[in-house]
Amino acid sequence: MRVLITGGAGFIGLHTARELLSRDFEVTLFDNLSPQIHVAGTQLPSDIKNRVHFIHGDVTNANTFHAALLEQDAVIHLAAETGTGQSMYEIDKYTGVNITGTSNLMDFIVNNAESRIKNIVVASSRAIYGEGKYDCQEHGVVYPTSRTYEDLNAGNFEPRCPDCDAFVTLLPTTENSAISPSSFYGLTKRVQEDMTLLFARSKGITATALRYQNVYGPGQSLINPYTGILAIFSNLAKTGSTIKIFEDGAESRDFVFVKDVARATVDCLLLSDNKQRSINIGSGVATSVISVAEGINKYFGSRSQVQVSGAFRLGDIRHNVADLTLSKKELNFTPLWNFEAGITEFLDWAFTKETYDDSAFIRSVEELKSRGMYHDQK
Numbered sequence: 001m002r003v004l005i006t007g008g009a010g011f012i013g014l015h016t017a018r019e020l021l022s023r024d025f026e027v028t029l030f031d032n033l034s035p036q037i038h039v040a041g042t043q044l045p046s047d048i049k050n051r052v053h054f055i056h057g058d059v060t061n062a063n064t065f066h067a068a069l070l071e072q073d074a075v076i077h078l079a080a081e082t083g084t085g086q087s088m089y090e091i092d093k094y095t096g097v098n099i100t101g102t103s104n105l106m107d108f109i110v111n112n113a114e115s116r117i118k119n120i121v122v123a124s125s126r127a128i129y130g131e132g133k134y135d136c137q138e139h140g141v142v143y144p145t146s147r148t149y150e151d152l153n154a155g156n157f158e159p160r161c162p163d164c165d166a167f168v169t170l171l172p173t174t175e176n177s178a179i180s181p182s183s184f185y186g187l188t189k190r191v192q193e194d195m196t197l198l199f200a201r202s203k204g205i206t207a208t209a210l211r212y213q214n215v216y217g218p219g220q221s222l223i224n225p226y227t228g229i230l231a232i233f234s235n236l237a238k239t240g241s242t243i244k245i246f247e248d249g250a251e252s253r254d255f256v257f258v259k260d261v262a263r264a265t266v267d268c269l270l271l272s273d274n275k276q277r278s279i280n281i282g283s284g285v286a287t288s289v290i291s292v293a294e295g296i297n298k299y300f301g302s303r304s305q306v307q308v309s310g311a312f313r314l315g316d317i318r319h320n321v322a323d324l325t326l327s328k329k330e331l332n333f334t335p336l337w338n339f340e341a342g343i344t345e346f347l348d349w350a351f352t353k354e355t356y357d358d359s360a361f362i363r364s365v366e367e368l369k370s371r372g373m374y375h376d377q378k
Contacts, residue, residue, distance in 0.1 A: 001269065004028045004072040006059055006101070007079035008052075009044060010037060011220040012123070012212075015262040016076060021051055023266065028053040030068050031079070037221045059101030066108045074119040074269050077105060077196070080189070083226025084127060085313055086364070087185035089371050098188035099195075106199040120200055121268045124193040124209040124278065126173070126254070127186030131317050133177045134168035136161040142168060143178035152312040153377060157247045159318050170252075170286065172323035175211070175278050182315050197276040206275060208268040210261075213282030213322050217258030217342060218349035223356055225364040229289065230255075230343070232361055233296045234350045240303035241358055246316070249290030249308045254282040254321045257337035257345075267331045282322030283335045292343070299347045310377030313368060 003020055007013045008029025020027045029052050033042055044054060057064040059079045069075065080098045081087065087094045102122070109115050126132075131144040144159035151160070158167045181187045193209040200207030222231045236243045264281045290308065297304045327333040337345075368374035 001073045002026045002028070002071060003074045003076060003269065004030055004068060005076045005078060006030050006105075009033060009042070009054070010078060012215060012258060012261060012265075013078050014045060014048065014219055015217070015258045016078070016265050017048055017052055019262040019266045021048065027051070028055060028068065028072065030055045030057055030059070030065070032056070032058040036226070037224050039223060059104060060096050062104045062107065065104050066112065069105070069108050069117065070114060071116060073116055075105065075117055075121070076265060077102065077120065077122045080123060080192070082185065083224075084183040084185045084315065085368050085373065086226040087183050087188070088315060088373060089367070091184060094184055094188050099191050102192045102195050106195055109203060109205075110199055118205050119269050119271070120196055120205065120207040121265055122192055122196040122207070122209050124211045125186065125189040126211050126213045126280070126282070126320050126322065127183060128179050128181050128190040128193065128211065129173050129177055129320070130180035130182040130186065131159050132173040132320050133171045134159060135171050136164065136166060136168045138166065139163045141171065143180060144168060145180070146182045146315065147318065149314065149375070152314075153375065155248070155310065155377060157251065157312075157318060170319045170321060172284065172321050173280070174323040175280055175326050182317060193278060197278070200276050204274050206271050206273060208271065209278040210265060210268065211278060211280045211322070212261060213254035213256045213280070213320065215258050215261050216255050217346050219258070222350065222353060223360065225360040230292065230296070230346060231350070233293050234300070234347060235356050236358055237297045237300040237304045238355045239358070242305045242307050243293045243297060244307050244309045244311070245290055245293055246309060246311050246313060248310065249293070250288055252286040252288045252319045252321070254285065255287055255339055255342070256282045256335065257342035260335045260337055264327065264331055264333045267333065277330060279327050279330055280322040280324060281327055281333065282324060283339065284322055284324045285339065286319055286321040287339055295343060296347065312375055312377065314373045314375070
């Protein structure tokens with residue numbers, strides 16, 4: 001099977017390419033090598049550069065993209081802009097890459113008589129859920145709306161029941177949970193997902209939208225200040241800079257190791273039932289941000305001060321953890337990496353890489369401040 005990976009030179013793309021090659025797929029990588037993600041002069045890693053085809057192109061350029069899609073049997077569509085905060089003001093950028101890029105893929109599949117594509121995997125995101133699924137003592141399962149400025153500024157960080165305003169307790173989010181993105185990024189991922197499943201259904205081909213949780217691991221960008229708190233924290237810890245944590249540090253994420261993600265992604269290509277489905281891919285475990293920061297700081301010799309700042313960003317979610325029942329049923333997916341093992345492998349890799357100062361991260365915070373989206377707690 002010939003498989004094209006959009007965003008193929010990126011973090012998840014390269015791990016997915018390795019997994020495909022290990023199973024004897026023929027792999028083409030399509031990537032624009034965005035400078036926000038890639039260091040200038042980026043080249044493919046030596047272990048795969050002579051084993052894949054590489055096309056330097058952009059999914060927003062229909063002609064280049066369509067030419068790359070010829071003679072492909074399957075597409076893993078990873079190309080996207082991914083910063084939740086940045087998406088709230090770089091609207092045209094996120095619309096162009098995430099929505100127009102996906103529409104170019106759908107246009108080829110629907111209207112090109114030469115298309116051989118029979119399977120599509122699109123990278124969706126847990127961001128489409130917004131705050132996700134919670135339990136209220138009085139009202140049972142509820143889906144909180146975005147937290148208010150008034151609550152956040154008062155240090156009331158936990159979500160509230162939309163019916164009685166009581167604080168609620170986190171539940172694992174299932175695929176049939178309410179869809180309520182709290183960022184434009186999340187909205188674009190919802191559109192990507194809906195678009196892919198709609199047109200795959202119209203053509204009778206297999207399609208899977210994988211709702212990735214917080215993916216981490218060796219190879220993730222250490223220069224992109226808009227995504228990946230692990231990369232941000234590791235850079236700060238290496239230089240002994242203060243690690244400032246938003247809110248009270250108890251906010252949590254479902255961190256899923258990239259090798260588990262790559263395995264699940266490739267397993268989707270083994271589906272050939274002409275069905276369209278959405279599936280969570282995560283670890284099924286919620287890990288607090290402060291425990292992550294303290295663990296990373298300890299790895300680098302505890303040179304940094306871990307500071308709970310109380311600052312907050314409007315639109316951030318409080319917690320997330322995925323229900324993996326459907327991924328087990330559909331893909332026989334069980335995470336093989338727990339967070340302790342995964343973070344050690346990530347930090348062993350990050351230790352060997354160039355250390356970047358925190359100027360880009362500071363700039364990203366200032367961008368949010370200037371637009372009224374970042375606030376120091378008063």
